[in-house]
Amino acid sequence: MHVHELAENTYRLFAALRDTRPLVHVVTNFVVMNQTANVLLALGASPMMSWAEDDAAYMSGVSDALCINTGTPVADRISVMKSLMSLAGDVEKPVVLDPVGAGAGPFRTDIARELCTLAPAKIIRGNPSEICALAADHLSTKGVDSGISPEQARAILTGHGRPDRNADDLPSGATALLESASALVVSGNTDMVLGQGKMVKIANGSQLMGAVTGTGCMLSAICAAFYAVAENGFDAAIASVAVTGIAGELAASRVTGPGFFLPHFIDSLYALREADIHQYLRAEVHSL
Numbered sequence: 001m002h003v004h005e006l007a008e009n010t011y012r013l014f015a016a017l018r019d020t021r022p023l024v025h026v027v028t029n030f031v032v033m034n035q036t037a038n039v040l041l042a043l044g045a046s047p048m049m050s051w052a053e054d055d056a057a058y059m060s061g062v063s064d065a066l067c068i069n070t071g072t073p074v075a076d077r078i079s080v081m082k083s084l085m086s087l088a089g090d091v092e093k094p095v096v097l098d099p100v101g102a103g104a105g106p107f108r109t110d111i112a113r114e115l116c117t118l119a120p121a122k123i124i125r126g127n128p129s130e131i132c133a134l135a136a137d138h139l140s141t142k143g144v145d146s147g148i149s150p151e152q153a154r155a156i157l158t159g160h161g162r163p164d165r166n167a168d169d170l171p172s173g174a175t176a177l178l179e180s181a182s183a184l185v186v187s188g189n190t191d192m193v194l195g196q197g198k199m200v201k202i203a204n205g206s207q208l209m210g211a212v213t214g215t216g217c218m219l220s221a222i223c224a225a226f227y228a229v230a231e232n233g234f235d236a237a238i239a240s241v242a243v244t245g246i247a248g249e250l251a252a253s254r255v256t257g258p259g260f261f262l263p264h265f266i267d268s269l270y271a272l273r274e275a276d277i278h279q280y281l282r283a284e285v286h287s288l
């Protein structure tokens with residue numbers, strides 16, 4: 001597929017999102033809850049941030065997509081996350097799992113791994129070491145930050161460089177994890193979207209996105225909004241990464257540091273035009 005087709009598909013999904021205004025139920029961490037709701041509104045979706053167990057069955061019945069983020073995993077939240085993912089799995093509702101801090105100690109890693117077994121129609125979006133902690137038992141996350149680069153993650157996830165690897169009979173970490181997901185998004189200076197046998201690399205974004213907290217969490221919520229209107233998780237993930245990166249780049253061009261970055265990111269998402277997607281998208285398609 002050509003970058004022009006990726007841009008066209010991204011805009012088609014963006015327009016569909018704005019037309020339908022999907023209800024996105026987000027159970028996320030206490031650090032980013034408010035900014036995530038504002039980002040979803042600016043994008044054109046309708047956010048709902050409840051984490052009450054009493055609310056779970058009703059919300060699951062009316063929401064168009066679910067985003068689960070394990071950033072502040074207190075007991076009540078873990079329990080409602082599991083209930084919501086199971087309910088979503090029953091009706092094949094689009095789900096995004098953001099395994100914040102997977103690979104930073106056994107507590108978080110185990111929670112993320114258990115959530116991975118629920119709701120197969122899901123995008124898993126994390127930074128390089130979070131995804132590698134799920135796919136390849138590679139434990140290198142520093143708190144909530146990645147301990148490895150996207151390129152190192154690519155080598156680990158595809159099994160590249162492993163002496164025992166036989167492409168025919170040994171599934172790579174990514175392939176095995178994709179049995180419980182429709183797409184994997186590994187974010188960083190370059191983002192990778194992995195699906196069965198295919199990968200798209202997207203080089204948009206700005207260093208400032210790593211200088212404020214929660215851009216990854218917001219990307220995951222954006223993935224859920226796009227998944228609500230997309231035919232599959234892979235296309236939803238590409239559109240989400242593209243839109244987030246381009247809005248981030250436009251915001252970064254208007255500020256001198258992280259302090260004002262976030263409001264400009266919200267404004268850039270709100271004002272994003274079809275022409276911006278065509279002009280700025282930098283993507284490459286690879287086979288895995």
Ligand SMILES: Nc1ncnc2c1ncn2[C@@H]1O[C@H](COP(=O)(O)OP(=O)(O)OP(=O)(O)O)[C@@H](O)[C@H]1O
Pocket residue numbers: 100126127128144145146187188189190191204205206207208209210212213214215216217218219241244245
């Ligand atoms: N150096 C960079 N250059 C370009 N874009 C970046 C850079 N660092 C992060 N990004 C972008 O920021 C977003 C979040 O990615 P990141 O890997 O920082 O997530 P994260 O570690 O999960 O963040 P958080 O935990 O703070 O939510 C992605 O859209 C990514 O493309």
Ligand SMILES: Cc1ncsc1CCO
Pocket residue numbers: 029031032071072100144213214217
């Ligand atoms: C900083 C931080 N700590 C727990 S969750 C979170 C938000 C970014 O993942």
Ligand SMILES: [Mg+2]
Pocket residue numbers: 100101126127144216217
């Ligand atoms: Mg994160």
